[in-house]
Amino acid sequence: MIEVASKHVFAARLRVAVHSDDPRRRAALGKALTEAGHVVVGVEDTADVVLGDGSYPPGETRHTVVLGAMDDRSRGALPREADASQIDAAVRAVAAGLIVRAPLARERGFGAMRENDGQALLTPREAEVLGALAEGMTNKAIARRLDISLHTVKFHIESLFRKLGARTRTEAVAKASERRRNEMILL
Amino acid sequence: MSKPSDVLTQLASAVAARAESARDFVVAIRVGHGRHISGLIWQAGVVVASEQALPRSEEFEVIAPGGAVITAKAAGRDASTNIAILKTASSLAAPALTAAEAKAGAIALAAGSDGEGGASMRLGIVNLAGGEWHSSRGGLIDRRIVLDIDLAHREEGGPVFDADGLCLGMSTFGPRGRVIVIPFATIARVVPQLVREGRVARGWLGLALQAVAVPDALRQSAGQSSGLMVMSVVENGPAAQGGIVAGDIILSVDGTSVHRFRKIVSHFGTDSIGRTVEIRLIRGGAVITVQTTIAERQAA
Numbered sequence: 295m296i297e298v299a300s301k302h303v304f305a306a307r308l309r310v311a312v313h314s315d316d317p318r319r320r321a322a323l324g325k326a327l328t329e330a331g332h333v334v335v336g337v338e339d340t341a342d343v344v345l346g347d348g349s350y351p352p353g354e355t356r357h358t359v360v361l362g363a364m365d366d367r368s369r370g371a372l373p374r375e376a377d378a379s380q381i382d383a384a385v386r387a388v389a390a391g392l393i394v395r396a397p398l399a400r401e402r403g404f405g406a407m408r409e410n411d412g413q414a415l416l417t418p419r420e421a422e423v424l425g426a427l428a429e430g431m432t433n434k435a436i437a438r439r440l441d442i443s444l445h446t447v448k449f450h451i452e453s454l455f456r457k458l459g460a461r462t463r464t465e466a467v468a469k470a471s472e473r474r475r476n477e478m479i480l481l
Numbered sequence: 482m483s484k485p486s487d488v489l490t491q492l493a494s495a496v497a498a499r500a501e502s503a504r505d506f507v508v509a510i511r512v513g514h515g516r517h518i519s520g521l522i523w524q525a526g527v528v529v530a531s532e533q534a535l536p537r538s539e540e541f542e543v544i545a546p547g548g549a550v551i552t553a554k555a556a557g558r559d560a561s562t563n564i565a566i567l568k569t570a571s572s573l574a575a576p577a578l579t580a581a582e583a584k585a586g587a588i589a590l591a592a593g594s595d596g597e598g599g600a601s602m603r604l605g606i607v608n609l610a611g612g613e614w615h616s617s618r619g620g621l622i623d624r625r626i627v628l629d630i631d632l633a634h635r636e637e638g639g640p641v642f643d644a645d646g647l648c649l650g651m652s653t654f655g656p657r658g659r660v661i662v663i664p665f666a667t668i669a670r671v672v673p674q675l676v677r678e679g680r681v682a683r684g685w686l687g688l689a690l691q692a693v694a695v696p697d698a699l700r701q702s703a704g705q706s707s708g709l710m711v712m713s714v715v716e717n718g719p720a721a722q723g724g725i726v727a728g729d730i731i732l733s734v735d736g737t738s739v740h741r742f743r744k745i746v747s748h749f750g751t752d753s754i755g756r757t758v759e760i761r762l763i764r765g766g767a768v769i770t771v772q773t774t775i776a777e778r779q780a781a
Contacts, residue, residue, distance in 0.1 A: 403533075403653075403654040403655040403656040403657065403658065403659065403661075404531075404533055404563045404616060404653050404654065404655055404656075404661065404663075405616065405617050405655055405656040406614050406615065406616060406617065406625075407614075407615040407616060407617045407619070407742050407743065407746070415692050415693055415694040415707050416693055416694060417693060417694045417695075417696050418693055418696065418710060418728070418730065419696065421691075421693060421710065474691060474712075477691060477692060478689055478690070478691055478712065479619075479689070479690045479691070479692075479709065479742060479745075480618075480619075480688070480689055480690075481685065481686045481687075481688045481690060481745070481746075481749060
Protein backbone atom coordinates (compact mmCIF):
# COMPACT_ATOMS: atom_id res chain seq x y z
CA MET A 295 0.00 0.00 0.00
CA ILE A 296 2.82 2.37 0.88
CA GLU A 297 4.38 1.99 -2.58
CA VAL A 298 1.06 2.70 -4.25
CA ALA A 299 0.33 5.71 -2.11
CA SER A 300 3.76 7.19 -2.74
CA LYS A 301 3.29 7.20 -6.52
CA HIS A 302 2.03 10.43 -7.97
CA VAL A 303 -1.01 9.25 -9.85
CA PHE A 304 -2.08 12.78 -10.74
CA ALA A 305 0.69 14.32 -12.80
CA ALA A 306 1.38 17.89 -11.85
CA ARG A 307 1.83 19.22 -15.36
CA LEU A 308 0.05 17.84 -18.39
CA ARG A 309 0.18 18.58 -22.08
CA VAL A 310 -3.36 19.47 -23.08
CA ALA A 311 -4.66 20.16 -26.60
CA VAL A 312 -7.73 22.38 -26.74
CA HIS A 313 -10.29 21.71 -29.46
CA SER A 314 -12.90 24.43 -29.92
CA ASP A 315 -14.46 26.11 -32.96
CA ASP A 316 -14.85 29.37 -31.06
CA PRO A 317 -11.51 31.25 -30.77
CA ARG A 318 -12.64 33.10 -27.63
CA ARG A 319 -13.64 29.89 -25.87
CA ARG A 320 -10.37 28.31 -26.99
CA ALA A 321 -8.42 31.22 -25.51
CA ALA A 322 -10.39 31.15 -22.25
CA LEU A 323 -9.98 27.39 -21.84
CA GLY A 324 -6.28 27.63 -22.68
CA LYS A 325 -5.85 30.34 -20.05
CA ALA A 326 -7.65 28.26 -17.41
CA LEU A 327 -5.39 25.28 -18.16
CA THR A 328 -2.21 27.37 -18.10
CA GLU A 329 -3.18 28.90 -14.79
CA ALA A 330 -3.73 25.39 -13.43
CA GLY A 331 -0.10 24.61 -14.33
CA HIS A 332 -0.62 22.72 -17.59
CA VAL A 333 0.99 23.23 -20.99
CA VAL A 334 -1.41 23.98 -23.83
CA VAL A 335 -0.29 22.34 -27.06
CA GLY A 336 -1.66 22.30 -30.61
CA VAL A 337 -4.30 19.78 -31.63
CA GLU A 338 -1.73 17.94 -33.82
CA ASP A 339 0.95 17.84 -31.11
CA THR A 340 1.63 15.10 -28.60
CA ALA A 341 -0.85 15.61 -25.78
CA ASP A 342 -1.75 13.75 -22.60
CA VAL A 343 -5.36 14.87 -22.80
CA VAL A 344 -7.52 16.59 -25.42
CA LEU A 345 -10.07 19.09 -24.13
CA GLY A 346 -13.09 19.31 -26.45
CA ASP A 347 -15.70 22.05 -26.37
CA GLY A 348 -19.32 21.30 -27.27
CA SER A 349 -18.69 18.10 -29.17
CA TYR A 350 -16.32 15.16 -29.32
CA PRO A 351 -13.27 16.06 -31.45
CA PRO A 352 -13.76 14.09 -34.70
CA GLY A 353 -11.56 11.04 -35.04
CA GLU A 354 -9.83 11.66 -31.70
CA THR A 355 -8.27 8.55 -30.19
CA ARG A 356 -6.51 10.07 -27.18
CA HIS A 357 -8.07 10.56 -23.75
CA THR A 358 -10.56 13.38 -23.90
CA VAL A 359 -12.47 15.68 -21.59
CA VAL A 360 -15.44 17.21 -23.40
CA LEU A 361 -17.48 20.15 -22.18
CA GLY A 362 -21.20 20.14 -22.91
CA ALA A 363 -21.11 16.92 -24.93
CA MET A 364 -24.41 15.38 -25.95
CA ASP A 365 -23.06 11.83 -25.83
CA ASP A 366 -21.08 9.50 -23.62
CA ARG A 367 -18.06 8.74 -25.78
CA SER A 368 -15.57 10.82 -23.85
CA ARG A 369 -13.65 9.60 -20.78
CA GLY A 370 -14.32 12.96 -19.21
CA ALA A 371 -17.65 14.75 -19.61
CA LEU A 372 -18.39 18.09 -17.95
CA PRO A 373 -21.17 20.64 -18.45
CA ARG A 374 -20.35 23.53 -20.77
CA GLU A 375 -20.26 25.94 -17.83
CA ALA A 376 -17.77 23.87 -15.81
CA ASP A 377 -15.38 26.08 -13.85
CA ALA A 378 -11.60 26.15 -14.05
CA SER A 379 -11.08 23.92 -11.02
CA GLN A 380 -13.47 21.29 -12.40
CA ILE A 381 -11.72 21.31 -15.78
CA ASP A 382 -8.33 21.00 -14.06
CA ALA A 383 -9.55 18.11 -11.89
CA ALA A 384 -11.15 16.35 -14.87
CA VAL A 385 -8.03 16.66 -17.04
CA ARG A 386 -5.82 15.25 -14.29
CA ALA A 387 -8.26 12.44 -13.50
CA VAL A 388 -8.63 11.39 -17.13
CA ALA A 389 -4.83 11.44 -17.58
CA ALA A 390 -4.66 9.10 -14.58
CA GLY A 391 -7.00 6.66 -16.33
CA LEU A 392 -10.20 7.57 -14.54
CA ILE A 393 -13.64 8.35 -15.91
CA VAL A 394 -15.16 11.71 -15.01
CA ARG A 395 -18.83 12.61 -14.98
CA ALA A 396 -20.61 15.62 -13.51
CA PRO A 397 -24.11 15.12 -12.16
CA LEU A 398 -26.44 16.34 -14.90
CA ALA A 399 -29.26 18.74 -14.18
CA ARG A 400 -31.78 16.02 -14.90
CA GLU A 401 -30.06 13.69 -12.48
CA ARG A 402 -30.64 16.26 -9.82
CA GLY A 403 -34.31 15.84 -10.62
CA PHE A 404 -37.44 17.91 -10.47
CA GLY A 405 -37.66 19.01 -6.87
CA ALA A 406 -39.56 21.14 -4.46
CA MET A 407 -38.87 24.68 -3.50
CA ARG A 408 -37.13 24.63 -0.16
CA GLU A 409 -39.02 26.55 2.44
CA ASN A 410 -36.81 28.84 4.37
CA ASP A 411 -37.38 27.82 7.97
CA GLY A 412 -35.36 30.69 9.36
CA GLN A 413 -32.81 28.30 10.82
CA ALA A 414 -29.14 28.34 9.97
CA LEU A 415 -29.44 31.15 7.44
CA LEU A 416 -26.20 32.94 6.79
CA THR A 417 -25.96 36.65 7.50
CA PRO A 418 -24.78 38.90 4.66
CA ARG A 419 -21.42 39.23 6.44
CA GLU A 420 -21.03 35.47 6.69
CA ALA A 421 -21.84 35.22 2.99
CA GLU A 422 -19.01 37.70 2.28
CA VAL A 423 -16.57 35.70 4.42
CA LEU A 424 -17.66 32.54 2.61
CA GLY A 425 -17.01 34.19 -0.75
CA ALA A 426 -13.49 35.02 0.40
CA LEU A 427 -12.99 31.43 1.64
CA ALA A 428 -14.05 30.17 -1.79
CA GLU A 429 -11.28 32.29 -3.31
CA GLY A 430 -8.81 30.57 -1.02
CA MET A 431 -8.03 33.68 1.04
CA THR A 432 -6.34 33.41 4.42
CA ASN A 433 -8.00 34.76 7.57
CA LYS A 434 -5.58 37.70 7.51
CA ALA A 435 -6.46 38.56 3.92
CA ILE A 436 -10.17 38.28 4.70
CA ALA A 437 -9.79 40.62 7.67
CA ARG A 438 -8.03 43.16 5.44
CA ARG A 439 -10.59 42.91 2.66
CA LEU A 440 -13.62 43.26 4.91
CA ASP A 441 -11.89 45.72 7.21
CA ILE A 442 -12.62 43.69 10.35
CA SER A 443 -10.40 42.17 13.03
CA LEU A 444 -8.84 38.73 12.73
CA HIS A 445 -10.82 37.74 15.79
CA THR A 446 -14.09 38.70 14.07
CA VAL A 447 -13.12 36.71 10.97
CA LYS A 448 -12.53 33.63 13.13
CA PHE A 449 -15.86 34.22 14.81
CA HIS A 450 -17.67 34.36 11.44
CA ILE A 451 -15.90 31.23 10.20
CA GLU A 452 -16.86 29.27 13.31
CA SER A 453 -20.43 30.37 12.84
CA LEU A 454 -20.28 29.36 9.15
CA PHE A 455 -18.97 25.90 10.07
CA ARG A 456 -21.77 25.47 12.58
CA LYS A 457 -24.53 26.62 10.24
CA LEU A 458 -23.28 24.59 7.29
CA GLY A 459 -22.31 21.52 9.30
CA ALA A 460 -18.75 21.69 7.96
CA ARG A 461 -15.45 20.85 9.63
CA THR A 462 -13.04 22.33 7.10
CA ARG A 463 -12.95 25.40 4.91
CA THR A 464 -13.18 23.31 1.75
CA GLU A 465 -16.20 21.48 3.11
CA ALA A 466 -17.87 24.77 4.04
CA VAL A 467 -17.36 26.12 0.51
CA ALA A 468 -18.68 22.89 -1.04
CA LYS A 469 -21.73 22.73 1.20
CA ALA A 470 -22.54 26.38 0.64
CA SER A 471 -22.34 25.98 -3.13
CA GLU A 472 -24.64 22.96 -2.93
CA ARG A 473 -27.03 25.04 -0.88
CA ARG A 474 -26.90 27.89 -3.35
CA ARG A 475 -27.75 25.54 -6.19
CA ASN A 476 -30.73 24.18 -4.31
CA GLU A 477 -31.97 27.37 -2.79
CA MET A 478 -31.42 30.06 -5.37
CA ILE A 479 -34.72 31.65 -6.28
CA LEU A 480 -35.21 33.30 -9.65
CA LEU A 481 -37.88 35.97 -9.71
CA MET B 482 -57.07 -28.67 -18.70
CA SER B 483 -55.29 -25.88 -16.88
CA LYS B 484 -55.26 -25.55 -13.15
CA PRO B 485 -57.77 -23.13 -11.64
CA SER B 486 -56.01 -19.78 -11.51
CA ASP B 487 -55.07 -18.41 -8.13
CA VAL B 488 -54.71 -14.79 -7.12
CA LEU B 489 -51.13 -14.57 -8.36
CA THR B 490 -51.87 -15.76 -11.88
CA GLN B 491 -54.85 -13.43 -11.97
CA LEU B 492 -52.59 -10.54 -10.99
CA ALA B 493 -50.04 -11.58 -13.59
CA SER B 494 -52.55 -11.65 -16.41
CA ALA B 495 -54.14 -8.41 -15.28
CA VAL B 496 -50.75 -6.64 -15.33
CA ALA B 497 -49.96 -8.10 -18.75
CA ALA B 498 -53.32 -6.88 -20.05
CA ARG B 499 -52.56 -3.39 -18.71
CA ALA B 500 -49.21 -3.41 -20.47
CA GLU B 501 -50.98 -4.30 -23.68
CA SER B 502 -53.42 -1.40 -23.40
CA ALA B 503 -50.78 1.05 -22.11
CA ARG B 504 -49.08 0.74 -25.50
CA ASP B 505 -51.69 3.05 -27.04
CA PHE B 506 -50.80 5.88 -24.65
CA VAL B 507 -47.02 6.00 -25.05
CA VAL B 508 -44.61 7.16 -27.69
CA ALA B 509 -40.83 7.16 -27.85
CA ILE B 510 -39.18 10.51 -28.47
CA ARG B 511 -35.78 10.09 -30.10
CA VAL B 512 -33.11 12.19 -28.41
CA GLY B 513 -30.12 11.20 -30.54
CA HIS B 514 -27.40 8.58 -30.36
CA GLY B 515 -29.92 5.74 -30.45
CA ARG B 516 -31.57 6.86 -27.26
CA HIS B 517 -35.11 7.86 -26.50
CA ILE B 518 -37.33 9.14 -23.73
CA SER B 519 -41.03 8.46 -23.36
CA GLY B 520 -44.04 10.66 -23.98
CA LEU B 521 -47.70 10.44 -23.05
CA ILE B 522 -50.35 10.84 -25.78
CA TRP B 523 -52.53 13.44 -24.12
CA GLN B 524 -54.92 14.42 -26.87
CA ALA B 525 -55.07 13.90 -30.63
CA GLY B 526 -51.78 15.19 -32.03
CA VAL B 527 -50.42 16.34 -28.66
CA VAL B 528 -47.75 14.43 -26.73
CA VAL B 529 -46.78 15.40 -23.18
CA ALA B 530 -43.16 14.85 -22.11
CA SER B 531 -40.89 15.58 -19.17
CA GLU B 532 -39.50 19.07 -19.72
CA GLN B 533 -36.24 18.36 -17.89
CA ALA B 534 -35.59 15.29 -20.07
CA LEU B 535 -36.47 16.82 -23.43
CA PRO B 536 -33.47 18.24 -25.34
CA ARG B 537 -33.83 21.81 -26.57
CA SER B 538 -34.53 20.96 -30.19
CA GLU B 539 -37.30 22.27 -32.42
CA GLU B 540 -38.18 19.00 -34.02
CA PHE B 541 -38.15 15.37 -32.93
CA GLU B 542 -38.78 11.95 -34.35
CA VAL B 543 -41.52 10.18 -32.45
CA ILE B 544 -42.27 6.47 -32.57
CA ALA B 545 -46.02 6.03 -32.39
CA PRO B 546 -47.80 3.00 -30.92
CA GLY B 547 -47.27 0.21 -33.41
CA GLY B 548 -43.89 1.53 -34.55
CA ALA B 549 -44.64 4.21 -37.15
CA VAL B 550 -42.05 7.03 -37.08
CA ILE B 551 -43.58 10.50 -37.31
CA THR B 552 -42.13 13.97 -36.82
CA ALA B 553 -43.22 16.26 -34.02
CA LYS B 554 -42.49 19.87 -33.19
CA ALA B 555 -41.62 21.05 -29.70
CA ALA B 556 -44.66 23.28 -29.22
CA GLY B 557 -44.32 24.45 -25.65
CA ARG B 558 -42.34 24.00 -22.44
CA ASP B 559 -42.96 24.92 -18.85
CA ALA B 560 -39.96 24.18 -16.64
CA SER B 561 -41.88 25.24 -13.53
CA THR B 562 -44.19 22.22 -13.80
CA ASN B 563 -41.78 20.06 -15.82
CA ILE B 564 -44.27 19.75 -18.67
CA ALA B 565 -43.37 20.00 -22.36
CA ILE B 566 -45.63 19.32 -25.32
CA LEU B 567 -44.94 18.11 -28.83
CA LYS B 568 -47.37 18.50 -31.70
CA THR B 569 -47.17 15.64 -34.16
CA ALA B 570 -47.14 16.30 -37.90
CA SER B 571 -49.48 13.47 -38.75
CA SER B 572 -52.49 12.73 -36.62
CA LEU B 573 -51.94 10.50 -33.64
CA ALA B 574 -54.98 8.81 -32.16
CA ALA B 575 -55.50 9.55 -28.48
CA PRO B 576 -57.38 7.03 -26.39
CA ALA B 577 -59.36 8.62 -23.56
CA LEU B 578 -57.48 9.20 -20.31
CA THR B 579 -59.33 9.48 -17.04
CA ALA B 580 -57.83 11.02 -13.91
CA ALA B 581 -57.04 8.70 -11.01
CA GLU B 582 -57.08 9.65 -7.34
CA ALA B 583 -53.66 9.02 -5.79
CA LYS B 584 -53.66 6.99 -2.58
CA ALA B 585 -50.62 5.81 -0.67
CA GLY B 586 -50.33 2.03 -0.94
CA ALA B 587 -52.36 1.79 -4.14
CA ILE B 588 -50.91 -0.21 -7.01
CA ALA B 589 -49.20 1.90 -9.65
CA LEU B 590 -48.15 0.87 -13.13
CA ALA B 591 -45.65 3.09 -14.90
CA ALA B 592 -45.50 2.68 -18.66
CA GLY B 593 -42.64 3.72 -20.89
CA SER B 594 -41.86 3.21 -24.52
CA ASP B 595 -39.73 0.27 -25.63
CA GLY B 596 -38.56 2.38 -28.57
CA GLU B 597 -40.23 0.11 -31.13
CA GLY B 598 -43.87 1.06 -30.75
CA GLY B 599 -44.57 -1.04 -27.69
CA ALA B 600 -44.72 -0.32 -23.98
CA SER B 601 -42.34 -1.25 -21.19
CA MET B 602 -43.95 -1.63 -17.79
CA ARG B 603 -43.09 -1.09 -14.11
CA LEU B 604 -45.20 -2.31 -11.22
CA GLY B 605 -45.13 -0.90 -7.72
CA ILE B 606 -47.18 1.08 -5.29
CA VAL B 607 -47.80 4.74 -4.57
CA ASN B 608 -45.28 5.36 -1.82
CA LEU B 609 -46.62 8.75 -0.82
CA ALA B 610 -49.65 10.79 -1.84
CA GLY B 611 -49.51 14.26 -0.36
CA GLY B 612 -50.96 17.67 -1.01
CA GLU B 613 -49.94 20.39 -3.42
CA TRP B 614 -46.37 21.67 -3.58
CA HIS B 615 -44.26 24.25 -5.35
CA SER B 616 -41.33 23.25 -7.51
CA SER B 617 -37.97 24.95 -7.19
CA ARG B 618 -38.85 26.71 -10.45
CA GLY B 619 -41.97 28.19 -8.88
CA GLY B 620 -44.65 26.01 -10.43
CA LEU B 621 -47.66 24.71 -8.54
CA ILE B 622 -47.91 20.90 -8.60
CA ASP B 623 -51.35 19.70 -7.52
CA ARG B 624 -50.31 16.59 -5.54
CA ARG B 625 -47.09 15.15 -4.21
CA ILE B 626 -47.06 11.62 -5.62
CA VAL B 627 -43.98 9.48 -5.02
CA LEU B 628 -43.73 5.93 -6.40
CA ASP B 629 -41.68 3.03 -5.08
CA ILE B 630 -40.82 2.17 -8.67
CA ASP B 631 -37.46 2.17 -10.45
CA LEU B 632 -37.52 3.87 -13.79
CA ALA B 633 -35.05 3.90 -16.68
CA HIS B 634 -34.29 7.28 -18.24
CA ARG B 635 -35.89 6.04 -21.46
CA GLU B 636 -39.16 5.54 -19.58
CA GLU B 637 -39.34 9.03 -18.10
CA GLY B 638 -42.39 10.94 -19.33
CA GLY B 639 -44.68 7.94 -19.72
CA PRO B 640 -48.12 7.61 -18.13
CA VAL B 641 -48.66 6.13 -14.66
CA PHE B 642 -51.87 4.16 -14.12
CA ASP B 643 -53.64 2.82 -11.06
CA ALA B 644 -55.17 -0.65 -10.78
CA ASP B 645 -58.37 0.49 -12.48
CA GLY B 646 -56.45 1.75 -15.50
CA LEU B 647 -57.06 5.38 -14.58
CA CYS B 648 -54.18 7.83 -15.07
CA LEU B 649 -52.28 9.29 -12.11
CA GLY B 650 -50.14 11.47 -14.38
CA MET B 651 -46.72 11.45 -15.99
CA SER B 652 -43.63 9.83 -14.51
CA THR B 653 -40.50 11.87 -13.93
CA PHE B 654 -37.40 11.94 -11.76
CA GLY B 655 -37.32 13.93 -8.56
CA PRO B 656 -34.20 14.67 -6.52
CA ARG B 657 -31.85 11.75 -5.86
CA GLY B 658 -33.43 9.66 -8.61
CA ARG B 659 -36.76 9.18 -6.85
CA VAL B 660 -39.62 8.56 -9.23
CA ILE B 661 -42.44 11.05 -8.86
CA VAL B 662 -45.61 11.76 -10.80
CA ILE B 663 -46.64 15.06 -12.36
CA PRO B 664 -50.33 14.76 -11.52
CA PHE B 665 -53.08 14.50 -14.11
CA ALA B 666 -54.65 17.72 -12.76
CA THR B 667 -51.42 19.69 -13.27
CA ILE B 668 -51.07 18.45 -16.85
CA ALA B 669 -54.73 19.23 -17.53
CA ARG B 670 -54.21 22.78 -16.26
CA VAL B 671 -50.93 23.53 -18.06
CA VAL B 672 -51.33 21.80 -21.45
CA PRO B 673 -54.12 24.08 -22.78
CA GLN B 674 -51.90 27.13 -22.08
CA LEU B 675 -48.95 25.45 -23.78
CA VAL B 676 -51.06 24.47 -26.79
CA ARG B 677 -52.34 28.04 -27.08
CA GLU B 678 -49.22 30.07 -26.37
CA GLY B 679 -46.27 27.69 -26.17
CA ARG B 680 -45.52 28.79 -22.64
CA VAL B 681 -47.02 29.60 -19.27
CA ALA B 682 -46.77 33.34 -18.73
CA ARG B 683 -45.22 34.27 -15.37
CA GLY B 684 -44.31 37.50 -13.72
CA TRP B 685 -40.62 38.36 -13.63
CA LEU B 686 -38.31 40.85 -11.98
CA GLY B 687 -34.97 39.59 -13.26
CA LEU B 688 -33.43 38.69 -9.90
CA ALA B 689 -31.53 35.75 -8.46
CA LEU B 690 -32.18 35.63 -4.74
CA GLN B 691 -30.99 33.72 -1.74
CA ALA B 692 -32.38 33.64 1.77
CA VAL B 693 -30.21 35.32 4.38
CA ALA B 694 -30.54 36.20 8.03
CA VAL B 695 -31.17 39.88 8.68
CA PRO B 696 -28.25 41.20 10.76
CA ASP B 697 -29.19 41.62 14.44
CA ALA B 698 -28.77 45.38 14.36
CA LEU B 699 -31.42 45.71 11.65
CA ARG B 700 -34.00 43.24 12.89
CA GLN B 701 -36.04 45.82 14.71
CA SER B 702 -36.36 48.25 11.81
CA ALA B 703 -36.84 45.41 9.31
CA GLY B 704 -39.50 43.78 11.45
CA GLN B 705 -38.36 40.31 10.41
CA SER B 706 -35.41 38.00 10.93
CA SER B 707 -34.83 36.85 7.36
CA GLY B 708 -34.94 38.22 3.86
CA LEU B 709 -33.85 37.44 0.32
CA MET B 710 -30.47 38.80 -0.69
CA VAL B 711 -30.08 39.85 -4.32
CA MET B 712 -27.24 37.74 -5.75
CA SER B 713 -27.53 39.03 -9.30
CA VAL B 714 -29.71 41.37 -11.33
CA VAL B 715 -30.58 40.77 -15.00
CA GLU B 716 -29.34 43.73 -17.02
CA ASN B 717 -32.18 46.04 -18.10
CA GLY B 718 -34.68 43.75 -16.36
CA PRO B 719 -37.59 45.17 -14.34
CA ALA B 720 -35.65 45.06 -11.05
CA ALA B 721 -32.63 46.78 -12.62
CA GLN B 722 -34.90 49.52 -13.97
CA GLY B 723 -36.39 49.90 -10.50
CA GLY B 724 -32.86 50.51 -9.16
CA ILE B 725 -32.42 47.22 -7.30
CA VAL B 726 -28.76 46.20 -7.02
CA ALA B 727 -26.85 43.10 -5.94
CA GLY B 728 -26.48 43.00 -2.16
CA ASP B 729 -29.93 44.47 -1.43
CA ILE B 730 -31.91 42.34 1.00
CA ILE B 731 -35.57 42.17 0.00
CA LEU B 732 -37.95 42.09 2.95
CA SER B 733 -41.41 42.28 1.40
CA VAL B 734 -43.29 42.66 -1.87
CA ASP B 735 -46.52 44.66 -1.65
CA GLY B 736 -46.55 44.11 2.10
CA THR B 737 -46.11 40.32 1.92
CA SER B 738 -43.01 39.28 3.81
CA VAL B 739 -40.65 37.21 1.69
CA HIS B 740 -39.72 34.87 4.51
CA ARG B 741 -42.03 32.32 2.95
CA PHE B 742 -40.97 31.64 -0.65
CA ARG B 743 -44.32 30.19 -1.65
CA LYS B 744 -46.21 33.31 -0.71
CA ILE B 745 -43.85 35.38 -2.78
CA VAL B 746 -44.07 33.06 -5.76
CA SER B 747 -47.87 33.35 -5.66
CA HIS B 748 -47.38 37.09 -6.27
CA PHE B 749 -45.88 36.36 -9.69
CA GLY B 750 -48.64 34.49 -11.49
CA THR B 751 -49.89 35.31 -15.00
CA ASP B 752 -52.08 38.13 -13.66
CA SER B 753 -49.10 39.91 -12.08
CA ILE B 754 -47.59 40.99 -15.42
CA GLY B 755 -47.71 44.77 -15.80
CA ARG B 756 -48.51 45.38 -12.14
CA THR B 757 -46.40 47.89 -10.22
CA VAL B 758 -45.25 46.52 -6.89
CA GLU B 759 -43.68 48.10 -3.86
CA ILE B 760 -40.53 46.35 -2.69
CA ARG B 761 -39.20 46.97 0.81
CA LEU B 762 -35.52 46.23 1.18
CA ILE B 763 -32.39 46.81 3.24
CA ARG B 764 -29.62 48.73 1.55
CA GLY B 765 -26.56 50.11 3.27
CA GLY B 766 -28.01 49.50 6.72
CA ALA B 767 -31.30 51.30 6.06
CA VAL B 768 -34.76 50.05 5.16
CA ILE B 769 -36.03 51.68 1.96
CA THR B 770 -38.87 51.13 -0.48
CA VAL B 771 -38.59 50.99 -4.27
CA GLN B 772 -41.21 50.51 -6.95
CA THR B 773 -40.91 48.37 -10.01
CA THR B 774 -43.23 46.95 -12.65
CA ILE B 775 -43.46 43.20 -13.10
CA ALA B 776 -42.66 42.07 -16.65
CA GLU B 777 -43.21 38.75 -18.32
CA ARG B 778 -40.54 36.14 -17.79
CA GLN B 779 -38.59 35.42 -20.93
CA ALA B 780 -38.21 31.82 -22.06
CA ALA B 781 -35.37 30.16 -20.20
